[in-house]
Amino acid sequence: MRGRGAFAGIFVALAFAATLVGACGVLLESALRAHAPVDRFGAAAAVVTGPRNVTDQMGRFADEPEEQSRPLTEPGPVPVAAAAGLRGVPGVRDVVADVSFPAVLSSGRPVTGHGWESAALRPYRLNAGRxxxxxxEVVLSRSSGMAPGAVVRIQVDGPPRRYRVSGLVSEGPAAAFFTAATAAALDGRPGLADALAVLGDPDEDALRRAVPGLAVSFGTERGDAEDPAVAAARPDIVELSASLGGVAVMTALVVVGGLIVLSVRERAREFALLRAVGATPGQVRGRLLRETLRVGAPGALAGGALSLGAGAALHAAMVRKGVLPDGFGLALGPLPVLAAVATTLLAATATAFLASLRPSRIRPVEALGEAAAENPRLPRWRVVTGAVFLLAGLNALGFSAGATGAAANASIGGLVISLIVATAFLGPLVARAGNRVLGRAARAASPVAGRMAQHAAGTAALRAGSLITPVALAVAFAGVQLFAQSTVAHAARTQAEEGNRADRIVVAAGPGLPRGAAGSVRRVPGVTAATPVKRTGVVMAVKELGEKNLRSLNGSGIGSDASATMDPGVSSGRLGDLRGDAVALSRDVAGGLHVGSTAPLWLADGTRIRARVVAVYDRGLGFGDVLLPHDLVAAHSASPLDDRVLVRGRADLSAVTAAYTGARVVTPDAFEAGLSQEIRLQGFVSLLVVAAITGFILIGLVTTLAVATAARRREFALLRLVGATRRQVLRMLRLEAAIVLGTGIAVGALIAAVTLTAFAARVTGLPLPSVPPLACAVILLGVAGSGAAAILLPARAVLRRRTPPSLS
Incomplete structure (x- = not known):
């Protein structure tokens, strides 16, 4: 079979494409099936909590609303009085009102506090004491290292208190069990519980009817009631895996399509002979499709099998880096493999069919002439299709310029792919334009070899266009993904630094600072302001390009003196008016809202409020999208603890840090360094995407260039026969590689520059993306070096023979 090099390249490209698509499928299936592990509620038949999702009617059009839902980041409380109705359901043996709150032992070890009745839910069993x-009195886990009768200091929402250890329970998650009354007092929400755990064997439908408006969880869903973090992460991981899978499919189409086009061109004489001896167009197309399937099917199956391991490795890396919460399980099934195989085979056959149209349609009398000389004119359909994708890319550019936050980030992928597909269709035109510019430089560097290189690149524009596309794709994709993340990270650091007015920051090594810590700091002589800050999440309808969509937003609850310790860049309104049900919004999510408007939103526990907008600010990346009054956030949070206290003044705070376990004072620079680490972890997904997709693109690039170079044996033989030396041919190839690779790199850099400029203008307010020089150099040198090696190494192997290769 001729074209073995191209078929080998198609096999490798399809195998990697199937691996990548299948790995995204594994992540998608894991997200769809993910539930937090059932641990603390292991003995409960069902768990009743407040609603775990926010659902509202949103829509593209006012007369056709659609239901949208977003998960809540914290469990909503339930009335303890609802337990009475549950106890009347047949099969219910008992109902335990479970409260949970963070606590810290005097040793600095964090534990979770409960009432003693909750010990039966795991169940925990007494190993010693009572x-x-x-x-x-308190019962601790044996892992605490305490003994019955010992006295321990435990900090909950105030200075540490002394408790006597009455008993120890078996190993399990670190816990501290108090009497029911003590636990309710420490939890600070009288009459409310985090969950009602049902013991026994109740009827599911009857149980749900007994508590209308509340969420009832059975089986694996009990884990979501225990830890909402997994459920909260699920929609984002679904979007991420679907987006990454879509990019992988489009990349496979571009890479595999280029290889198949080269395969068809390499075998043009074969197809011409088939047409000349009477083969019908259908027979020629059928031959190419069957050969593509014979090569593609094993490659897709091999990649599909490897995708399970790749997906598991991707999942493990994301859990290890904290991108996925603990307990986000891995699901391995046949569906991702089948989807990967079907998708890659469909992509291969579709591109093979399109590539076969031209050689199968030409008339037999013209077949040999078509094979001998490349038609300099592009088919009209190809020009029109390329123009359509170019317009789609420009439209995506306008969308990126008008979108906000996550929508702007998501739009850049579509922009890059649209422009790359346009480059693939218009590649010969781009190659000729690049040849005119870079060809002059090649002739200036070496008149003879440069003229030969310019002529070779110009007369084979179709081949050059096929080579330019993967080069541009590698540069554009890697550049956009890496530098979009670096732009956001740099802007977030800059905004946080510029907006900081605190002299020092009090933080905690444990789960947080008690609410009284801010007051203690404020009473220290020399302190002029002490602002408690409590992170939270809200769900809000955000207007994007005229449409409203529910979004999960990061925010903070801040104290009343926040204007003295932070400057979020308020452009309208006053931060000092942030009290009651007021809210301050970043410009990215404000949309059409302004000072005085009412913004409906849902707090972390699902409580819906109509907040009054009192300020709009510009530094959303540094301070979050939503700022709320501290008391409002604390009243609707599962934890009473603050994340930090911003301090204005240089007083001695040693008395405060000594009073609270784990409290310490850091400088703003040290705190910003910690935030930078969090931002780098958030960019870990982008690094994974770049590594996977760019690696696949480079494999396709090297394969494409190597196949295209090896297919030029006849051309090299003719050059040798007419008197060109081996050194002259290699010099010509080096200059031709410079022309082709330079054109591809220039196109990719232009696409990346246009995309990043639009992205930076929308996200940061300035059309100045952050491009680290070292990373930029690595991308350019990596693409140029691998491309040059893929061209020159096969050429050296062909030219190593002492006698010129046969022209046959």
Whole structure:
């Protein structure tokens, strides 16, 4: 079979494409099936909580609303009184009102506090001592290292208090069990519980009817009631895996399509002979499709099998880096493999069919002439299709300029792919334009070899166009993905630094700072302001290009003196008016809202409020999209603890840090360094995407260039026969490679520059993306070096023979 090099390249490209698509499928299936592990509620038949999702009617058009839903980041409380209705359901043996709150032992070890009745839910069993009976008694996990009768200091929402250890429970998650009354007092929400755990064997439908408006979880869903983090991460991972899978499919179409086009061109004489001896167009197309399937099917199957391991490795890396929460399980099934095989084979057959149209349609009398000389004119359909994708890319550019936050980030992928596909269709025109510019430089560097290189690149514009596309794709994709993340990270660091007015920051090594810490700091002589900051999440309808969509937004609850310790860049309104049900919004999510408007939103526990907008600010990347009054956030949070206290003044805070376990004072620079680490972890997904997709593109690039070079044996033989030396041919190839690779790199850099400029203008307010020089150099040198090697190494192998290769 002729074209073995091209078929080998198609096999490798399809195998990698199937691996990548299948790995995204594994991540998608894991997200769709993900539930937090059931641990603390292991003995419960069902768990009743507040609603775990926010659902509202949104829509593209006012008369056709659609239902949108977003998960809540914290469990909504349930009335303890609802337990009475549950106890009347047949099969219910008991109902435990479970409260959970963070606590810290005097050793600095974090534990979770509960009432003693909750010990039966895992169940925890006493190994020593007895249950707590007095308000100052506690049962600890054996892993605490304490013994019955010992006195331990435990900090919950105030200075540490002394408790006597009455007993120890078996190994499990670190916990501290108090009497029911003590636990309710420490939790600070009288009459409310985090969950109602049902013991026994109740009827599911009857249980749901007993508590209308509340969420009832059975089976694996009990894990979501125990830890909402997995459920909260699920929609983002679904979007990420679907987006990455779509990019992988489009990349496979471009890479595999280029290889198949080269295969058809390499075998043009064969198809011409078939047409000349009477083969019908259908027979020629059928032959090419069958050969593509014979090569593609094993490659797709091999990649599909490898995709399970690749997906598992991707999942493990994301869990290890904290991108996925603990307990986000891995699901391995046949569906991702089948989808990967079907998708890659469909892509291969579709591109093979398109590539076969021209050689199968020419008339037999013209077949040999078509094979001998390349038609300098592009088919009209190809020009029109390329123009359509170019317009689509420009439209995506306008969308990126008008979108906000996550929508702007998502739009850049579509922009890059549209422009790259346009480059693939218009590649010969781009190659000729690049040849006119870079060819002059090649002739200036070496008159003879440069003229030969310019002539070779110009007379084979179709081949050059096929080579330019993967080069441009590698540069554009890697550049956009890496530098979009670096632009956001740099802007976030800059905004946080410029907006900081605090002299020092009090933080905690454990789960957080008690609410009284800010007041203690404020009472220290020399402190002029002490602002408690509590992270939170809200769900809000955000207007994007005229449409409203529910979005999960990061925010903070801040104290009343925040204007003295932070400057989020308020452009309208006053931060000092942030009290009651007021809200301050970043310009990215404000949309058509302004000071005085009402913004409906859902707090972390699902409580819906109609917040009054009192300020709009510009530094959303550095301070989050939403700022709320601290008291409002604390009242609707599962934890009473603050994340940090911003301090204005240089007083001695050693008395405060000594009073609270784990509290310490850091400088703003040290705190910003910690935030930078969090931002780098958030960019870990982008690095994974770049590594996977760019690696696949480079493999396709090297294969494409190597196949195209090896197919020029006859051309090299003719040059040798007419007197060209081996050194002259290699010099010509080096200059031709410079022309082709230079054109591809220039196109890719132009696409990346246009995309990043639009992205930076929308996200940061300035059309100045952050491009680290070292990373930029690595991308350019990596693409140029691998491309040059793929051209020159096969050429050296062909030219190494002492006698010129046969022209046959």
């Amino acid at each position: 249950a707590p009976l007095a308000p100052d």
